[in-house]
Amino acid sequence: MKTIALQELHADEPMLCAGHAACPGCIDALSVRHVLASLGPNAVAVIPPSCMAIIAGPQPYSSLKIPVYQPTLEASAAAASGLRRALDAQGKRDTLVVVLAGDGGTYDIGFQCLSSAAERNEDFLYICLDNEGYMNTGAQKSSSTPHYAKTGSTPAGKLTRKKNLTEIMAAHGVPYVATASAGHLADMQRKVAKAKSLRGTRILTLLIPCLDGWGVDDDMGLAAARLAVETGAFPLLEVEDGVRYTVNAGKTRPIGEYLAIQRRYRHMDAAQVSALQAEIDEGWARLQQRAATSAGAAM
Amino acid sequence: MNRGETRVLLTGNHAVAWGARLARPKGAPVYPITPQTPVLELLTEFQARGEFDAEIITVESEHSVMSACIPASLAGVRVFTATASQGLLLMHELLHYAAGARAPIVMANVNRTVASPWAFWPDQTDSLAQRDTGWIQYYVESAQEALDTVLQAYRVAEAALLPAMINLDAFYVSHALEPVSIPAQASVDAYLPPFDPPHRLDPARPESWGNVVSQDMYCRHRQTAEEAMTRVPALAAEADREWAERTGRAWGVVERYRCDDATSVVVTMGSMCGSARAAVDALREEGVAAGLAKLRLFRPLPVAALRAALAGMRDVVVLDRNHSPGLGGVLHQELRAALYGMDRAPRVHGLLAGVGGVNVPPRRIADFVREAMQAEPRPESVWVR
Numbered sequence: 001m002k003t004i005a006l007q008e009l010h011a012d013e014p015m016l017c018a019g020h021a022a023c024p025g026c027i028d029a030l031s032v033r034h035v036l037a038s039l040g041p042n043a044v045a046v047i048p049p050s051c052m053a054i055i056a057g058p059q060p061y062s063s064l065k066i067p068v069y070q071p072t073l074e075a076s077a078a079a080a081s082g083l084r085r086a087l088d089a090q091g092k093r094d095t096l097v098v099v100l101a102g103d104g105g106t107y108d109i110g111f112q113c114l115s116s117a118a119e120r121n122e123d124f125l126y127i128c129l130d131n132e133g134y135m136n137t138g139a140q141k142s143s144s145t146p147h148y149a150k151t152g153s154t155p156a157g158k159l160t161r162k163k164n165l166t167e168i169m170a171a172h173g174v175p176y177v178a179t180a181s182a183g184h185l186a187d188m189q190r191k192v193a194k195a196k197s198l199r200g201t202r203i204l205t206l207l208i209p210c211l212d213g214w215g216v217d218d219d220m221g222l223a224a225a226r227l228a229v230e231t232g233a234f235p236l237l238e239v240e241d242g243v244r245y246t247v248n249a250g251k252t253r254p255i256g257e258y259l260a261i262q263r264r265y266r267h268m269d270a271a272q273v274s275a276l277q278a279e280i281d282e283g284w285a286r287l288q289q290r291a292a293t294s295a296g297a298a299m
Numbered sequence: 300m301n302r303g304e305t306r307v308l309l310t311g312n313h314a315v316a317w318g319a320r321l322a323r324p325k326g327a328p329v330y331p332i333t334p335q336t337p338v339l340e341l342l343t344e345f346q347a348r349g350e351f352d353a354e355i356i357t358v359e360s361e362h363s364v365m366s367a368c369i370p371a372s373l374a375g376v377r378v379f380t381a382t383a384s385q386g387l388l389l390m391h392e393l394l395h396y397a398a399g400a401r402a403p404i405v406m407a408n409v410n411r412t413v414a415s416p417w418a419f420w421p422d423q424t425d426s427l428a429q430r431d432t433g434w435i436q437y438y439v440e441s442a443q444e445a446l447d448t449v450l451q452a453y454r455v456a457e458a459a460l461l462p463a464m465i466n467l468d469a470f471y472v473s474h475a476l477e478p479v480s481i482p483a484q485a486s487v488d489a490y491l492p493p494f495d496p497p498h499r500l501d502p503a504r505p506e507s508w509g510n511v512v513s514q515d516m517y518c519r520h521r522q523t524a525e526e527a528m529t530r531v532p533a534l535a536a537e538a539d540r541e542w543a544e545r546t547g548r549a550w551g552v553v554e555r556y557r558c559d560d561a562t563s564v565v566v567t568m569g570s571m572c573g574s575a576r577a578a579v580d581a582l583r584e585e586g587v588a589a590g591l592a593k594l595r596l597f598r599p600l601p602v603a604a605l606r607a608a609l610a611g612m613r614d615v616v617v618l619d620r621n622h623s624p625g626l627g628g629v630l631h632q633e634l635r636a637a638l639y640g641m642d643r644a645p646r647v648h649g650l651l652a653g654v655g656g657v658n659v660p661p662r663r664i665a666d667f668v669r670e671a672m673q674a675e676p677r678p679e680s681v682w683v684r
Contacts (some may be wrong), residue, residue, distance in 0.1 A: 059511060082356065082371035115360075
């Protein structure tokens with residue numbers, strides 16, 4: 001394996017500063033540090049209540065070097081729309097508006113205004129920091145929580161599947177919808193750069209393993225992110241203009257390897273693991289089909 | 300008198316839209332709701348004709364309207380929107396947020412009954428239920444006053460850095476056609492300079508809004524907002540005086556109609572004032588020393604102006620076209636508190652008149668005044684028809 005010097009990974013000026021309020025080993029802060037470095041200083045962040053709002057720091061401090069507006073939990077995409085248009089009205093069309101929201105603020109309570117903003121193709125980059133639950137309130141279920149995962153509000157494990165945000169948002173026909181994670185850093189950075197280069201509504205979902213909420217060892221956050229991709233639990237994909245699907249990494253491992261390193265799945269029996277494997281295989285097959293269809297259409 | 304004004308027939312809603320157009324906002328998130336929709340439609344029409352240079356955002360709910368208004372204002376542009384009834388209630392959380400963010404948004408609200416049951420009649424419960432949100436609240440009586448108040452509200456809101464709401468009664472004001480003088484754009488531009496706030500969301504000067512604060516910071520923030528509110532009655536009076544210099548029209552903070560030698564005074568807000576004027580005139584014909592004190596600025600409550608306007612009166616008859624269950628009429632109870640402890644304080648009679656849009660003709664208002672003069676005031680509000 002090629003060794004990369006740390007400074008090469010974020011050669012740009014760091015925009016998320018040291019001294020922030022994240023938990024030790026937090027993948028949220030790690031991911032956002034890379035994202036913001038790629039986006040640069042000409043940006044305004046919209047950060048609803050979430051882990052990221054805590055990481056952004058208590059007044060009068062801010063861990064971000066760019067201005068931050070913290071809206072109400074359910075309003076990120078609407079707030080980003082208002083901010084975008086106000087910047088446009090002042091001729092600041094090159095200033096990027098970037099939302100850094102959690103999955104609760106995206107899949108659940110903020111979903112209505114996100115759908116509306118996507119329908120209007122508002123010009124902003126929406127990043128969902130997806131830790132698959134309400135981790136900032138102590139790990140309760142959201143509609144992003146995967147099937148069988150145990151949370152504070154699903155003590156017997158969640159009975160239903162994770163909402164497929166990527167396909168739903170892609171169906172709005174926006175220019176770019178993608179998934180990524182810090183476990184595949186080069187892929188994530190490429191997608192952030194690509195999203196930055198486009199106009200219109202761009203939605204990037206980053207899988208953020210939550211050490212405490214998922215019950216993952218302190219040094220296993222990135223390993224969990226990698227296993228999520230390699231087992232097909234969190235496929236890396238891009239959808240351009242709602243139709244061109246590209247799958248960016250293969251599914252090479254059984255789901256059991258991903259489940260084994262997380263306390264939230266410890267209650268599962270063999271039958272449930274098999275059922276989950278079947279679900280993932282089915283979803284994977286559908287995704288391959290979509291990618292093949294778009295590749296065929298391109299020829 | 301011709302100050303470059305154009306005299307036309309307008310509904311209250313269209314007068315509001317003209318006021319918004321003349322204020323030259325740069326942002327206007329909108330969502331339709333009866334009876335406000337004509338405001339939205341005329342603004343989009345203005346824009347289509349190239350006469351309204353604002354970013355109109357057609358969001359999916361009133362909640363998103365206000366969610367978009369706040370950061371737009373904080374980014375440094377003038378913002379306008381309009382709503383009514385359920386839409387205002389849906390905004391409730393954001394009304395607090397806007398005031399806390401010190402965003403001087405101006406919004407028209409068409410006062411309409413709140414569900415359930417569903418109804419579409421004039422009733423001010425929708426906006427009075429927002430009295431603790433930190434918004435400046437005006438109540439207007441006519442289309443002309445609606446137009447003028449939009450412009451005055453921007454002056455006051457931007458000076459105090461507080462959001463302002465202009466309330467007009469459903470249909471009686473929102474849909475009634477009246478002659479309205481539209482001021483010349485140059486005159487409005489001189490009255491209302493471009494919005495230039497001291498802080499804004501701008502990467503060139505990175506500042507943030509909304510980060511978590513300590514107890515002490517929160518408390519100080521509220522005190523600062525209160526200090527700003529305290530300045531509003533004087534700012535509103537000044538904005539009105541300067542408007543009168545340009546247009547010849549003054550509306551006052553509290554208007555005293557035939558009050559100078561009056562002993563019995565009606566106090567109310569909005570379209571009911573028109574009927575009350577007619578009632579006062581009829582009572583005067585009979586030799587009853589009646590008057591009207593029209594409360595135009597409800598938040599902040601201009602306590603000093605109210606005490607001055609009502610000093611020496613024997614009977615004050617408050618007409619509330621709103622209902623706060625378990626309390627009665629909001630204005631009745633606020634007025635009792637405002638006048639409490641006055642030397643020879645007036646007797647305050649609170650009447651729930653016109654709740655749900657029930658018609659209250661001048662004849663009945665004259666009856667209410669005569670009856671109040673003969674009756675002992677009661678602490679609770681009384682239902683009347």
